[in-house]
Amino acid sequence: MGKRKKEHHFFSMLKSIFRDTAQSIERNNLMSIASILSVVAALIILGIFVIFTVNLQHITENVESAMELRVFMKTEYTEDQKTSVETALRGNSQVTGISFESKDEALEKFSSSLDDYSGLLKGYDSSNNPMAASFIVQVQNPEDLESVKSYAEGLTSQGVDYVKYGEEYVNALVSFSKFSNTLCIVILAVLSVISVFIIYNTIKLTCFARRREIGVMKYVGATDWYIRLPFILEGTFLGCLGALVAMLIIRTGYYYAIAYVTNAVNMPMNSDLVSPALIMGPIFVFCLVYGIIIGAFGSLFSIRKFLNA
Structure with a gap:
């Protein structure tokens, strides 16, 4: 109660x-x-x-996860230099993938990206191609980009001109x-x-x-x-x-x-x-x-x- x-x-x-x-x-x-x-x-x-x-x-x-390094080769490089740079990059444990883009491929890709203005590049061909050949490098973590860039920049004696990955962006x-x-x-x-x-x-x-x-x-x-x-x-x-x-x-x-x-x-x-x-x-x-x-x-x-x- x-x-x-x-x-x-x-x-x-x-x-x-x-x-x-x-x-x-x-x-x-x-x-x-x-x-x-x-x-x-x-x-x-x-x-x-x-x-x-x-x-x-x-x-x-x-x-950051989609970022790629571009290792640009010098204008005049030899096949031995190309092989040497590729071997050195593949030997880096932070690198997970590499592909090579020739000067002609780079020009074609750039031309395609211009869409309606691709005609501006009509006068360029393999004889006067202004584009540079490059290795496209993927890394394991975005934090590795800077160290791999420094590593790739150390390969200038083997034909590397410069390295970019859009770090400013x-x-x-x-x-x-x-x-x-x-x-x-x-x-x-x-x-x-x-x-x-x-x-x-x-x-x-x-x-x-x-x-x-x-x-x-x-x-x-x-x-x-x-x-x-x-x-x-x-x-x-x-x-x-x-x-x-x-x-x-x-x-x-x-x-x-x-x-x-x-x-x-x-x-x-x-x-x-x-x-x-x-x-x-x-x-x-x-x-x-x-x-x-x-x-x-x-x-x-x-x-x-x-x-x-």
Whole structure:
């Protein structure tokens, strides 16, 4: 009998807490909407930066994995030099594959890449070919590119002219990726402070309007956590609702972005954007947790003043 009475008291208390939470949101609907919109705005901006950063890292990794070294031979090289360079490159443990591209093959490939302007190279043939023969070298890891380049540059006495692998392109992508990561963290901090501040003031107004009720509850012996809980639930609900709205907008926007990029943008080295199936799950969890934490903390700080009064 006593156990049933305790359960009844517990459920009555929960019902009272949720009722107070709903009434508080209804009474302060304008500030509640402002709180939700602040969380939505913060998470949309943050979500855009997170998606941008993840895709930039994804593209950088794809570009790095597709990178090849070009070991260009001197204009006049002998077959012995060609064999010697090939043997030396194959002997390097970091090299996984080698193919040779002759001057004629290089000219033909370059001409094909010009499409409608290929006629500009009509006057060139094997007798006046301006292209250089080269070895196309694949490496085991992108991190090996620099060391293999240095190794290949040491073969100049055997007919190597110069070595290229587009390191400037990769370095620029990596530098920009690091910058976007730092910017994302800064924006997260700024938007979090703004969201906490707005939710803090929303709950503070509610506490001020109910200050006498809070005083009576304290007087009759209600615990601090019994008084806090409706306000914390209110902030949590506002943060959670803002996160769900933001996630819906981010998800819809990302699908449109993928469709646009696929049809209109020429991605480097056939890279593509990260699949929504891979990125949306973690972002949804992050948005939900972020919204709940921001809402709960904003409420927790705002009510302390009234409980200590």
